Amino acid sequence: MKGKGENRNISLLNNYIDWVSILNKLETLFLFLITIIIITILLSSDGLLSFIFVALMIIVAVFLHKKMKKRKRIIKDKNYIRDRLLYFIRAQGLFEEDVREYEERNNQGNWKKVREKYISNSTIFSYKQTDKNLIIYAHKQADNFTRKLSELEEALRALFDLDIEQVINRNTVVEYHMLIAQPERLDLSTNEIEPVDSLEINLGYGVKYNPVKTPHALIAGGTGSGKSILTSVFILELLKRNVNIFICDPKNSDLGSLSHYIGDKKVATTPNNIARVVRHAVTEMNERYKYMNENFKYGSNFVDHGYNSIWLVxxxxxxxxxxxxxxxxxxxxxxVMDGLKQIILLGRQSGVFVLVSAQQMNANTLKTDLRDNLGLRVALGSNSSEGYRMVFGSATPDTFPPIETKGAGLIYMQGSGKEKAQYWESPFVDMEKFDFIAELQKYL
Ligand SMILES: Nc1ncnc2c1ncn2[C@@H]1O[C@H](COP(=O)(O)OP(=O)(O)OP(=O)(O)O)[C@@H](O)[C@H]1O
Ligand SMILES: [Mg+2]
Incomplete structure (x- = not known):
């Protein structure tokens, strides 16, 4: 969508006509004239006609005032972002002043030196506005301010009172993508069940997840942050898509109890059973690979060969x-770790995927090269910056939004076009209204 304000450079070096103050002056002048006219009429005659004329003048004055007010409002709205940015350049000191001297003849006719301050350099901003986004472009000019232009996140948030979705630092411009419309959280207790016609899963809050494009997932977060709920939502969405699911729940908590419904061959809670399930998934993956190689079709994947996805949760x-x-x-x-590693590295083509959840991510839980192969990564709840770094690596944002909502956190999806993890709220599940098991049974 082409937005408003694109390509218009905003800087203190430009001269902007201040229409609002021109209108103010015009209005004052008009009102002054009308007052003079009224006084003149009142002084010169006192008939009915002059009374009507005065009343008319007052009506004209009120009408004019209202019209002017509206026009000024429109101008202010139209220039709102530009004016905020001009204020911003001044407030942040993103400009340079210099002094120039010139000679001027004074009243006595003598030449006199005059020193005058002027703005010699200013950063340049531009912006683009759509229904959902306001993108502020800070143009780098390889001057003193260039470095500072990539550090404006907090100040810009305050300037517009908007959340920043992402910051893209390019060679000649820094882009601040701000969210005007907050994406909506999915509510599983009230949302209509969406028809399932593709492998893509709507995770709400503007995130659509396609495992074939972005294989494997990681859900990290401290205790009580919502990992199990999100994992359950995931399982439900996978079942809707006829996915073959295997569950490993070494803590034998909520997910372990699913063995009653999914079958105890597919749900493992003891180390030996977990090893068996993982072995099974790896074997299946290898068999698929073999079959697909023997029936090679260039650029094909498991779907083309009639396979369904397998997910190891x-x-x-x-x-x-x-x-x-x-x-x-x-x-x-x-x-088990070796099996998981094989699936993470080789599973995509054959349609075997893993979803891993972990309380504490560290280099021992999952080596960083493996972690980087988990296409979807979520960190629920508040985390330390090291905590985030363990999950997102180079996709860790520079600043972290406050996380105050249950089930909220940061999300990163490879190939989504967003370079850093973003604020996200996982689908809301009202435990009072939502019967997970009943929902689950619909798809078994
Ligand atoms: N998406 C959500 N919708 C509604 N409530 C949520 C959501 N996520 C978390 N909660 C609330 O937080 C509680 C803890 O969630 P959950 O059991 O999923 O956390 P966890 O990360 O698995 O914790 P643990 O480490 O103890 O297993 C839930 O019982 C619920 O009250
Ligand atoms: Mg849990």
Missing amino acids: FDEMGAFQASGTDKKSKEVVNE
């Missing part, structure tokens, strides 16, 4: 790794 990876205390259990942990 692994809750609380950290807890599982911690269970490897002696030699034997360590072997099991290693085997």
Whole structure:
């Protein structure tokens, strides 16, 4: 969508006509004239006609005042962003002043030197406005201010009272993408069930997730941050799409109880069973690979070969790794981790995906190269900057929005065009109204 204000450079070096003060002056002049006319009429005669004339004048004055007020409002609205940015350049000191000297003849006819301050340099902004976004462009001119232009996030947030969705630092311009319309959180208890006609999953808040484009997912967050709820939502969405689901729940909490519905072959809670399930997924992946290689079709994936997706949902990876205390259990942990690694690196083409959740992410939970292969990454709840870095790596934003809502956090999706993790609210699930098991059974 082409927006308003595009390509118009805003800087203190431009001269802007101040229409509002011109209108103010005009209005004052008109009112003054009308007053003079009224006084003249009142002084010169006192008939009915002059009374009507005075009344008429007053009506004209009021009408004029209203019209002017409206016009000024329109001008102010139209120039709002420009004027805020001009204020911003001054308030942030993003300009330079110099002094120039020139000679002027004074009243006595003598030449006199005059020193005058003027603005010699100013940063240049421009903007683009659509229904959803306001993008502020800070143009780099390789001058003193260039570095500062990439550090305006907090100040711009305050200037417009808008959240910043992303900052893109290009060679010659820094783009601040601000959100005008807040994306809406999905509410599973009230939302109509959307027809499922593709693998794409609507995660709400403007995020649509397609596993084929962005394979594998990671959900991180402290205790009580909403990992299990989000994982459940995910499972439900996958079941709607006829996905073959395997669940590993080493803490044997909510997800473990799904074995009653999905079958205990597909739900594992003990280390040995978890190893068996992961082995099964890896074997399936390898068989698919073999078949697909034998029936090679250039650029094809599992869908073209008639396969459904397989998802391995692994809750609380950290807890599982911690269970490897002696030699034997360590072997099991290693085997499982090795299987997960193979799926993460090779699963996409054959349609085998993993979703991992973990309380604490660190280099031991998942090596960074593996983490970077998890296309969708969510960090729920408030985290320390190191915590975020462990989840998002180079996609960690420079500043973190406050997270005050249950189930909210940051999300990053590879290939979405957003370079850094964004604020996001996971689908809202009202536990009083929403019967997860009943929903689940609809799709089994
Ligand atoms: N999307 C959501 N919608 C509504 N409530 C939520 C949501 N996410 C979290 N909550 C609230 O937070 C509580 C904790 O959520 P959840 O059990 O998913 O956290 P967790 O991260 O799995 O915690 P733990 O580490 O203890 O397993 C829920 O019982 C619910 O009250
Ligand atoms: Mg949990």
